[in-house]
Amino acid sequence: MFANVEESQIDKLLDGKDSVSTKRTIKRSVNLFSTFLIENRGSGEFEGLSKQELNENIRHSVG
Numbered sequence: 750m751f752a753n754v755e756e757s758q759i760d761k762l763l764d765g766k767d768s769v770s771t772k773r774t775i776k777r778s779v780n781l782f783s784t785f786l787i788e789n790r791g792s793g794e795f796e797g798l799s800k801q802e803l804n805e806n807i808r809h810s811v812g
Contacts, residue, residue: 785810 767775783793786806795803 782807782810 782795786795787793789806789809795806798806
């Protein structure tokens, strides 16, 4: 038999799955990539880019 788990407990587990350091690194990386896009494309939005456009921009940002 499985234990009953409240939704808030599941949310807490999922929210804490990444360490504080990992969350900080992801946030810093996203901000840096957005800044790169603003300087090179005029917009920091990347969620609407195709996979190919996203890959090309990531390649140019680290190259």
